[in-house]
Amino acid sequence: MMTKYRKTYTTKANFMLHGGDYNPDQWLDRPDILADDIKLMKLAHTNTFSIGIFAWAALEPEEGVYKFEWLDEIFNNIHGMGGRVILATPSGARPAWMSQKYPEVLRVNAARVKQLHGGRHNHCFTSEVYREKTQKMNRLLAERYGNHPALLMWHISNEYGGECHCENCQHAFRSWLKEKYNNDLKSLNDAWWGPFWSHTYNEWSQIESPSPIGENMVHGLNLDWRRFVTDQTISFFENEIVPIKELTPNIPITTNFMADTHELIPFQALDYSKFAKHLDVISWDAYPAWHNNWESTADLAMRVGFIDDLYRSLKQQPFLLMESTPSAVNWHNVNKAKRPGMHLLASMQMVAHGSDSVLYFQWRKSRGSSEKFHGAVVDHDNSSENRVFKDVAQVGQTLEKLSDVVGTNRPSDVAILYDWESNWALNDAQGFGLETKRYPQTLVDHYRTFWEQDIPVDVITKEQDFSNYKLLIVPMLYLVSEETIARLKTFVAGGGRLVMTYITGLVNEQDLTYLGGWHKDLQEMFGMKPVETDTLYPSDRNYVSYRSKVYELKDYATVIELDTANAEGQYKIDFYAETPAVTSHEYEKGKTYYIGGRLEDEFHRDFYKELIDELALKPVVSIKHEKGVSVQVRQAPEHDYIFVMNFTEKKQPIVMEDQVTDLVTGEALTGELTLEKYEVRILEKAKK
Numbered sequence: 001m002m003t004k005y006r007k008t009y010t011t012k013a014n015f016m017l018h019g020g021d022y023n024p025d026q027w028l029d030r031p032d033i034l035a036d037d038i039k040l041m042k043l044a045h046t047n048t049f050s051i052g053i054f055a056w057a058a059l060e061p062e063e064g065v066y067k068f069e070w071l072d073e074i075f076n077n078i079h080g081m082g083g084r085v086i087l088a089t090p091s092g093a094r095p096a097w098m099s100q101k102y103p104e105v106l107r108v109n110a111a112r113v114k115q116l117h118g119g120r121h122n123h124c125f126t127s128e129v130y131r132e133k134t135q136k137m138n139r140l141l142a143e144r145y146g147n148h149p150a151l152l153m154w155h156i157s158n159e160y161g162g163e164c165h166c167e168n169c170q171h172a173f174r175s176w177l178k179e180k181y182n183n184d185l186k187s188l189n190d191a192w193w194g195p196f197w198s199h200t201y202n203e204w205s206q207i208e209s210p211s212p213i214g215e216n217m218v219h220g221l222n223l224d225w226r227r228f229v230t231d232q233t234i235s236f237f238e239n240e241i242v243p244i245k246e247l248t249p250n251i252p253i254t255t256n257f258m259a260d261t262h263e264l265i266p267f268q269a270l271d272y273s274k275f276a277k278h279l280d281v282i283s284w285d286a287y288p289a290w291h292n293n294w295e296s297t298a299d300l301a302m303r304v305g306f307i308d309d310l311y312r313s314l315k316q317q318p319f320l321l322m323e324s325t326p327s328a329v330n331w332h333n334v335n336k337a338k339r340p341g342m343h344l345l346a347s348m349q350m351v352a353h354g355s356d357s358v359l360y361f362q363w364r365k366s367r368g369s370s371e372k373f374h375g376a377v378v379d380h381d382n383s384s385e386n387r388v389f390k391d392v393a394q395v396g397q398t399l400e401k402l403s404d405v406v407g408t409n410r411p412s413d414v415a416i417l418y419d420w421e422s423n424w425a426l427n428d429a430q431g432f433g434l435e436t437k438r439y440p441q442t443l444v445d446h447y448r449t450f451w452e453q454d455i456p457v458d459v460i461t462k463e464q465d466f467s468n469y470k471l472l473i474v475p476m477l478y479l480v481s482e483e484t485i486a487r488l489k490t491f492v493a494g495g496g497r498l499v500m501t502y503i504t505g506l507v508n509e510q511d512l513t514y515l516g517g518w519h520k521d522l523q524e525m526f527g528m529k530p531v532e533t534d535t536l537y538p539s540d541r542n543y544v545s546y547r548s549k550v551y552e553l554k555d556y557a558t559v560i561e562l563d564t565a566n567a568e569g570q571y572k573i574d575f576y577a578e579t580p581a582v583t584s585h586e587y588e589k590g591k592t593y594y595i596g597g598r599l600e601d602e603f604h605r606d607f608y609k610e611l612i613d614e615l616a617l618k619p620v621v622s623i624k625h626e627k628g629v630s631v632q633v634r635q636a637p638e639h640d641y642i643f644v645m646n647f648t649e650k651k652q653p654i655v656m657e658d659q660v661t662d663l664v665t666g667e668a669l670t671g672e673l674t675l676e677k678y679e680v681r682i683l684e685k686a687k688k
């Protein structure tokens, strides 16, 4: 039992990290500003700074001419004020001299257009020159700072992403394919369904990466290309860390992950489940659009919770919030300032879901170029007296009281499965509704019930251990391999409860459909088979009766052929009226459930309530509250750390059963309490 609450120190620091991206290389001719930074860092209650992320031109202004003295001074000054450094490798952007002298480092886009020097995050990930240059720079950094007492962690590159289609990358892709298909072109043609539209290759050299001016309809090729892009990005990363692992084996390594779109879905371009295995610590950059005009604050908070739970579950250990903004960003359509209270609330939500840090982009606003209005701790006024700076200092003072929370975990009995490859394949599929697939968003719809009831959830990937969970929810897993099906079968046979939905199990890992109907093992586990998927227009509605209620259905309805399963719900209209829409089936020691249509939230609440009651799934602590308040708990062997957060615009009463201590004020509390708009309380409860 105790191992469940084991502390996992991901950074070897026993305090909450607070600070963020610091770019002194933009201010080297302003020693007064650099001196102010150190004074302001103390006033902001910050302690950790990510340095050098885009500093290559300052570190190597000409090829082979290195300037480290400025960085020595920054290191020493931060150490002098009691702070720590997360040292970045600078490969996220390169100096102009390098692009000019070695054009092979420049990316070629999918339309085969070679890009000019400029921007950032745009290197060729195969280029031998770029790999040599980054490794040499990283070796020099590790040699010079590896033993510096302020060095806390490595921040490898920045926000890896994108792809390159140059000749070197085509060659690397073909080599990757030869290895994958054992040098057998026939097996590649088979996997890619080659005879379709005469897409059969008889020479490896005929294969090109997907392109808008060439091949883009061969789904097996598209899928393998995306896998290659992930592998090649990891290969570039592995090349970067060779000298770092050699010279600083005890310093943890991370790179900052991202989320996609205004809906904060998992970053799509790279399979983070693979990348995670190469990192010591997961860190990510979270920029929710608080106070937006399309959803409630609570709905957005729920989506933040979901992606936190995914990134935390990648390594089943605390993660780091590597970047966030203390006020607004500069890249949303409308860049709205955080309202009073929101900065502390949003920061503590990250900690509640498993972050051991609150770090920002950026420490100080730049004076010029595209990020000059991106939120920062220090504004152009260089003042510690403005609202944003004071909000940051308040977060710092709060984090100083949370050092016991560092390293604590969030054990869970419920898991939702997310799969990057299935998302790629489903998005590629020409079928269903082009605008309504929404796989990641569908997972959040299933997450909602548990979030509303404060029941902790892990969001896991297909290779993780299922046996730790009582309930496994696998919505819309379009692509599923035989291996995953076998693992799901073992889970259910051993007593697990498995929920699956429409558009699940239609293709294998090569994006080839299963023949003969649904996979026979799925049919056996579910006691039924889906025989037809009806895609509705966005304005269409159907209805499903379940128990004594009727629920609205949109987008998708699966026509089900029943075998030994029980029909638990029926469609109300259309040619499949009165046929099964929801089924359940006992299989060995476990039970499976199939939800045939995309049903409204109220259905999920009622459907999962039965499972929650039956499996005795409970919040870690009992705190009664209205909708929009979230209670999240991090657990240590002796204590629970409880974050009670009001994601609504009004006062909220809560009722606590237990005796707790407010970690910030030190007050002993029990019974009723009122939370102000956006208020967060952090409570400690001794375990009995």
Ligand SMILES: [Zn+2]
Pocket: 107, 108, 124, 125, 126, 127, 164, 165, 166, 167, 168, 169
């Ligand atoms: Zn390339």
